[in-house]
Amino acid sequence: MPADGPTRVVVVGSGWRFLSGISYYTCRLTNALAERYEVGAILMRQLLPTRLYPGRGRVGQRLNDLAYAPGVEVFDGVDWWGVPSLVRAVRFLRSFRPEVLVLQWWTGTVLHSYLVLAAAARLLGIRVVVEFHEVQDTGEAQHRWAAWYTRTLIRPLLRRTEGVIVHSGFDRVQLRSTYDLDGVPDEIALHGPFDHHDAVPVSPRVPDGTVRLLFFGTIRPYKGLEDLVEAFGRLPSNYTLTVVGETWEGWDRPASMIAESPAAGRITFVNRYVADSEVDGFFADADLVVLPYRRSSASGPLHIAMSHGLPVVVTAVGGLVEAASDYSGTTFVAAGSPSALVDAVRSASLNVGRRHTDPSSWEKSVAAFTRLFARMGVLPVGQDAVITASSNQTVPVLSPDLR
Structure with missing residues (x-):
């Protein structure tokens, strides 16, 4: 130093x-x-x-x-x-x-x-x-x-x-089984919150019996959106689904399934990469976020949902288990199973209307880097325990949190 x-x-x-x-x-x-x-x-x-x-x-x-x-x-x-x-x-x-x-x-x-x-x-x-x-x-x-x-x-x-950072223990195992990193120290830095937008001022919605589901993020083969579209067709008519995301890798199957779904009239499809100014509006209108990934190491949409305090249904795959385990609004579900997704959405619907505390924070990420720097000999002994103030809002409110 x-x-x-x-x-x-x-x-x-x-x-x-x-x-x-x-x-x-x-x-x-x-x-x-x-x-x-x-x-x-x-x-x-x-x-x-x-x-x-x-x-x-x-x-x-x-x-x-x-x-x-x-x-x-x-x-x-x-x-x-x-x-x-x-x-x-x-x-x-x-x-x-x-x-x-x-x-x-x-x-x-x-x-x-x-x-x-x-x-x-x-x-x-x-x-x-x-x-x-x-x-x-x-x-x-x-x-x-x-x-x-x-x-x-x-x-x-x-x-x-000379040092490696990963987002989960799952990623650590995957990385070290793929490459020879003997002697290279590593630290786990859980993904920090995506709470960086100005919240859209909204009044608490008057319950009307409708449950509004949201899928958010790029549409790619591993995201499992087709599982959600199939599952949504089996849900009662008081459920609606909004899909917001840009199609990647030519993965048009979810779009075709949405068009052909018997529940197409209850699905809103925003097939583009939305600007930051629009993001909070979609989360403000949602009751429940559904992320049916087939595989994943980390998920930005998951952290947006947690920053807004919304209940979330997420598949128990890869690093998502560690990312969402401490979040009280999480309902985990098996990947690749529309029938299990139907049951998970019904169960998570009981959480609608509650707001949950986001456990992630950027100061935890900084602390992980600081520990790694100390192990690498960059910092003097004793400096690796200091953590600065949090950048994360941890007390949820009824209006959307900053993300």
């Missing part, structure tokens, strides 16, 4: 041009770390050729309201072809001179850029930490050459890695 100030950290992750949940996570984590450390950010700007991106129609549109804290130095950003943006990113790194470089891992498209940044970090005496959101993106894993490329070239990156 430098004698004249706090430890310096640079976080590398998704920028706003290719907007996704990782864009929000990178910003929220960076701002949280800035409460304790001196922090900069390097954003991955043009992840890949726009025509290859599932959300190509909205690339570059300003849909986010969230911003980096005023004290955070931001380099925006790195383009996939590297020159001159990657050269400039290395210059930023050399100028900022952090003790730690934190690389967000969620897609193989950033791998070649991360290899360059990690090599530069080694030359500059900067420790490298990789935070894994999942071992490999599910869409990329389906393509043989993309999977081979990632699994092969990530190994040199991991050889330069």
Whole structure:
């Protein structure tokens, strides 16, 4: 730790041009770390050729309201072809001179850029930490050459890695069974709350017997939306369903099922990536959030739902069990079973009208990073126990919480 100030950290992750949940996570984590450390950010700007991106129609549109804290130095950003943006990113790194470089891992498209940044970090005496959101993106894993490329070239990156962050014990097992990380310390940092929007002022809804279900998030094969659409057709007529999400990977089956459902008249389908200004409205109108994932390491929509205090039905898969176990509004259900989903939704409907406390917080994430930094020798002994004030609203109210 430098004698004249706090430890310096640079976080590398998704920028706003290719907007996704990782864009929000990178910003929220960076701002949280800035409460304790001196922090900069390097954003991955043009992840890949726009025509290859599932959300190509909205690339570059300003849909986010969230911003980096005023004290955070931001380099925006790195383009996939590297020159001159990657050269400039290395210059930023050399100028900022952090003790730690934190690389967000969620897609193989950033791998070649991360290899360059990690090599530069080694030359500059900067420790490298990789935070894994999942071992490999599910869409990329389906393509043989993309999977081979990632699994092969990530190994040199991991050889330069001195610490690892994961979101759950499940992810830790998955990661260590996939890659040789002997001797590399790790810490579990549960996903922080997505409570960063201004809440829409609403009055408590007068009970009218209607139960309003919400599915929120990108529509991809592993999300299990088709299970929910099938289950919804078996629910009584006092249930309604709103599906809000952008179709990825050409996964049109849920859209076809919605159109053909006998309950189509009770389903609202918003098939796009909605702007931040719209998000709270959808959650304010919901009684119950349903997330029927077939697999998942983490879920931004789950954390939005918890930040709003809403009851949630979520499948007991992957890291979602650890993420939602301490949330009193959770009803777990087996994955891939529409009949079980019907029973879970009916059971969770008894929770409608109550608001629940979100157990997640960004100071817990900062504490996990601090423990890891101490184990890596970045911080002096005894500094790993200090936790700053919480960034999370933990007392739920009848109107939607900030997310």
